[in-house]
Amino acid sequence: MAQHSSKGARFQAVTANRLSDGEVVYLTADNQWAETFPAADIADGPEAGDALMARALPADFELHVLEPYLFEVLQDGTDYKPASVREIIRAAGPTVRLDLGKQADAKRES
Amino acid sequence: MYRYDEFDHQLVGDRVKQFRGQVERRVSGELTEDAFKPLRLMNGVYLQLHAYMLRVAIPYGTLSSKQLRMQAHIARKYDRGYGHFTTRQNIQFNWPALDKIPDLLEELATVEMHAIQTSGNCIRNVTSDQYAAAIDGEVEDPRIISEIIRQWSTFHPEFTYLPRKFKIAVTGHDNDRAAIKLHDIGIVIKQNELGDVGYEIHVGGGQGRTPFIAKKMADFVPKAQLLAYLEAVMRVYNMLGRRDNSYKARIKIMVHETGEVEMRRLIEAEFAKIDASQMLAVPQAEIDRISAYFASPEFETLPATSPALDAAKTQDADFARWVRANVVAHKQDGYAIVNISLKPIGGVPGDATDVQMEAVADLAERYSFDEIRVTHEQNLVLPHIRLDDLKTVYDALNAHELATANLGLISDTIACPGLDYCNLANARSIPLAQEISERFADLDRQYDIGELKIKISGCINACGHHHVGHIGILGVDKKGTEFYQISLGGSADENASIGTITGRAFTEETIVDAIETVVTTYTDMRQTDERFIDTFRRVGLDPFKERLYAE
Amino acid sequence: MPNEYQLMKDGALCQDEWTYSDDETALPDAPTIISLTRLKAEAESLRARNAKLGVQLLADGNGKTKLGEDVAELEPYLDMLSLVSIAFPTYRNGRGFSAARVLREQFNFEGELRASGEVLHDQWAMMRRCGITAFELAPSVSLETFTAAMGELSNAYQPAADDQRGALWQRHK
Ligand code: HEM
Numbered sequence: 001m002a003q004h005s006s007k008g009a010r011f012q013a014v015t016a017n018r019l020s021d022g023e024v025v026y027l028t029a030d031n032q033w034a035e036t037f038p039a040a041d042i043a044d045g046p047e048a049g050d051a052l053m054a055r056a057l058p059a060d061f062e063l064h065v066l067e068p069y070l071f072e073v074l075q076d077g078t079d080y081k082p083a084s085v086r087e088i089i090r091a092a093g094p095t096v097r098l099d100l101g102k103q104a105d106a107k108r109e110s
Numbered sequence: 111m112y113r114y115d116e117f118d119h120q121l122v123g124d125r126v127k128q129f130r131g132q133v134e135r136r137v138s139g140e141l142t143e144d145a146f147k148p149l150r151l152m153n154g155v156y157l158q159l160h161a162y163m164l165r166v167a168i169p170y171g172t173l174s175s176k177q178l179r180m181q182a183h184i185a186r187k188y189d190r191g192y193g194h195f196t197t198r199q200n201i202q203f204n205w206p207a208l209d210k211i212p213d214l215l216e217e218l219a220t221v222e223m224h225a226i227q228t229s230g231n232c233i234r235n236v237t238s239d240q241y242a243a244a245i246d247g248e249v250e251d252p253r254i255i256s257e258i259i260r261q262w263s264t265f266h267p268e269f270t271y272l273p274r275k276f277k278i279a280v281t282g283h284d285n286d287r288a289a290i291k292l293h294d295i296g297i298v299i300k301q302n303e304l305g306d307v308g309y310e311i312h313v314g315g316g317q318g319r320t321p322f323i324a325k326k327m328a329d330f331v332p333k334a335q336l337l338a339y340l341e342a343v344m345r346v347y348n349m350l351g352r353r354d355n356s357y358k359a360r361i362k363i364m365v366h367e368t369g370e371v372e373m374r375r376l377i378e379a380e381f382a383k384i385d386a387s388q389m390l391a392v393p394q395a396e397i398d399r400i401s402a403y404f405a406s407p408e409f410e411t412l413p414a415t416s417p418a419l420d421a422a423k424t425q426d427a428d429f430a431r432w433v434r435a436n437v438v439a440h441k442q443d444g445y446a447i448v449n450i451s452l453k454p455i456g457g458v459p460g461d462a463t464d465v466q467m468e469a470v471a472d473l474a475e476r477y478s479f480d481e482i483r484v485t486h487e488q489n490l491v492l493p494h495i496r497l498d499d500l501k502t503v504y505d506a507l508n509a510h511e512l513a514t515a516n517l518g519l520i521s522d523t524i525a526c527p528g529l530d531y532c533n534l535a536n537a538r539s540i541p542l543a544q545e546i547s548e549r550f551a552d553l554d555r556q557y558d559i560g561e562l563k564i565k566i567s568g569c570i571n572a573c574g575h576h577h578v579g580h581i582g583i584l585g586v587d588k589k590g591t592e593f594y595q596i597s598l599g600g601s602a603d604e605n606a607s608i609g610t611i612t613g614r615a616f617t618e619e620t621i622v623d624a625i626e627t628v629v630t631t632y633t634d635m636r637q638t639d640e641r642f643i644d645t646f647r648r649v650g651l652d653p654f655k656e657r658l659y660a661e
Numbered sequence: 662m663p664n665e666y667q668l669m670k671d672g673a674l675c676q677d678e679w680t681y682s683d684d685e686t687a688l689p690d691a692p693t694i695i696s697l698t699r700l701k702a703e704a705e706s707l708r709a710r711n712a713k714l715g716v717q718l719l720a721d722g723n724g725k726t727k728l729g730e731d732v733a734e735l736e737p738y739l740d741m742l743s744l745v746s747i748a749f750p751t752y753r754n755g756r757g758f759s760a761a762r763v764l765r766e767q768f769n770f771e772g773e774l775r776a777s778g779e780v781l782h783d784q785w786a787m788m789r790r791c792g793i794t795a796f797e798l799a800p801s802v803s804l805e806t807f808t809a810a811m812g813e814l815s816n817a818y819q820p821a822a823d824d825q826r827g828a829l830w831q832r833h834k
């Protein structure tokens with residue numbers, strides 16, 4: 001499996017897949033699971049990362065999402081973006097089908 | 111084609127009901143993900159990057175038009191309008207919602223299909239030759255014994271929790287199109303000197319992290335004893351195969367570590383015990399019943415050549431090229447085997463839309479005795495087309511972008527889903543296939559290069575068969591960035607071989623140039639009419655290596 | 662040593678008359694299950710025993726072999742044994758399915774065959790098909806759940822150690 005662990009990473013976020021339909025989701029600052037990466041809560045530093053991950057583990061999340069994990073995020077000006085190709089693709093959709101996934105939803109909304 | 115009887119319907123129906131209950135218990139929280147995961151996997155439901163994925167089995171690669179139309183319906187109703195044909199004669203849907211999958215499976219069952227044995231450490235969907243019963247020189251239609259194996263292996267109580275997954279492939283022809291030597295068990299149907307039909311058995315092939323070509327374990331297992339022999343192989347593996355390390359758990363590792371001779375001894379000892387009971391000798395009446403479903407279609411008596419075809423070829427050069435590349439001789443005069451390439455230039459290898467699937471289903475119904483085949487090279491086949499109908503079929507395919515004339519050529523790439531979809535991927539595969547096909551888009555150049563099989567996997571699991579590509583490409587991950595490693599000289603046919611890695615990996619930007627370098631090295635060195643694989647076998651890796659790493 | 666369990670035998674919950682004994686303690690004068698190691702070491706004296714004897718076949722974790730114990734080793738002792746407990750260390754390890762069939766079909770063992778260890782819901786029916794008649798189940802499993810699971814698949818394609826013959830054979834009597 002591709003490494004999505006984030007050893008040595010400064011900024012991190014938590015992602016998972018939604019139980020009902022597998023949709024990629026992100027843990028937000030108010031402990032919801034949001035469908036878009038910009039809504040993700042960003043942890044600065046390893047301790048903050050662990051604390052963020054700890055919030056993703058409560059038993060009731062087991063009812064809503066699968067396999068939450070931390071991944072590395074990079075600062076991009078005032079914004080953030082996922083560090084690995086894998087997480088960029090999860091946040092957007094297949095690069096070979098720009099009409100599908102979150103990238104398509106975003107286009108439809110704008 | 112095989113048709114379900116009440117037993118088959120009942121078993122598949124029971125299974126759908128059982129899975130519906132499991133999904134309900136998962137959604138209500140009664141089952142944790144840990145408990146549910148093995149259950150969903152046993153029903154072909156994976157989690158990928160963006161969504162769940164459902165893998166549906168196409169046993170031995172044969173579909174009726176009704177079954178293919180159902181795939182189109184599923185793509186439309188439960189997915190996003192397309193399906194992906196894989197290298198193991200399965201079709202994958204990339205976007206189904208978990209809570210709708212039981213409904214999906216129920217609809218699938220109405221056309222006698224299911225997603226059982228497409229995942230998990232069980233005996234998987236049996237695969238076979240896409241030209242079965244259409245090609246000349248076949249000992250016997252391999253689908254008859256494949257169907258018997260399918261039934262014997264379905265919900266096998268002893269072999270559902272094996273050390274690792276287990277794949278069986280069957281061919282009835284000396285030209286192996288089912289990659290049988292890369293399967294856990296590969297079966298070649300043979301006829302002995304007395305004229306009896308039996309089976310040559312190869313054990314321990316596989317790809318993944320450590321590729322192996324299967325070893326021949328038995329020269330000739332008589333027909334009535336095949337299931338006993340298979341059960342012996344399975345039992346020896348289940349009892350003695352490693353379970354301490356999932357990378358060493360396939361039977362290929364056991365054959366390698368135990369040694370061919372000892373392995374044969376173990377299998378034969380177990381075989382003697384099992385066969386003594388005669389419990390697994392299938393009654394002749396049942397073999398006859400199943401064979402009847404695969405009776406030859408009622409071919410018309412036709413001349414071996416078709417003036418209509420010849421005329422069409424002179425009028426339409428594109429059609430002529432397509433006939434040359436994609437149409438294969440049929441055993442019956444006046445008929446041909448039509449390959450439908452799912453590799454349009456710049457397209458996604460193996461993907462077909464709902465509309466395309468329906469178009470193919472219509473053609474099969476009208477012109478091919480209602481049969482479609484799927485190939486391990488991710489293409490489709492219309493097995494029985496009259497020569498006189500070729501032009502009509504071609505025009506209809508062409509209208510749906512299904513007439514790319516590139517079978518077996520450099521743009522007929524196998525590619526796994528890779529990092530665009532797959533949870534285990536290190537790198538993307540599909541964009542690379544697209545760039546290669548665009549780089550070599552000129553069909554005349556492709557014909558000049560000749561037979562050249564490129565196979566791309568997005569990680570070492572080797573779903574894209576890169577080990578056995580004439581040119582294999584493996585995606586690797588270096589700190590979150592994609593790199594690609596090249597291997598050369600692999601082959602999946604009756605002269606199967608594992609490719610050799612050329613050296614350090616290439617970046618996303620340089621890999622297509624590197625492929626071009628390999629190709630020009632070949633065209634510079636080849637002798638008249640020599641295929642890439644033959645040139646490689648003659649000159650070896652070094653000349654390619656020199657040119658690849660010259661700077 | 663097994664965890665706490667309830668015994669499901671021949672389709673009903675019942676009191677377990679058997680206990681597991683370790684390799685050192687003196688054996689009780691009552692039905693008890695010992696290890697294969699002890700069985701082999703003390704076979705002579707065990708033959709003289711009056712109370713019933715059972716053995717547990719380990720699938721792994723005995724430290725000596727990654728593979729687990731070989732069912733063939735039981736063959737010389739079968740006349741002394743009233744029970745074989747087949748350990749399933751995790752649901753993934755299906756080695757015991759083969760051991761069960763070999764005991765029933767090749768050694769003609771007629772005593773109790775029970776499944777111990779981690780045994781998942783949808784494995785029960787398959788275990789029964791391989792000749793297992795008793796199940797050490799988690800205390801949370803109800804009789805209804807068990808009975809329903811046993812009936813989830815109404816038929817079989819292939820023969821095994823039970824009396825179902827399999828569709829390939831059943832279609833022609
Ligand atoms: C996207 C979801 C998929 C997942 C999670 C997946 C997973 C795997 C894994 C883990 C292996 C290695 C098994 C082993 O070595 O023991 C494997 C092998 C394989 N897969 Fe996939 N795969 C996927 C999709 C596909 C697709 C789309 C194809 C066909 C295009 C495919 C065909 C194969 C084949 C042919 C092998 C090699 C079999 C062998 O090792 O002998 N898989 N897959």
Ligand code: SF4
Binds near residue numbers: 528529534535571574
């Ligand atoms: S080879 Fe790897 S990346 Fe490709 S489908 Fe298989 S598991 Fe996924």
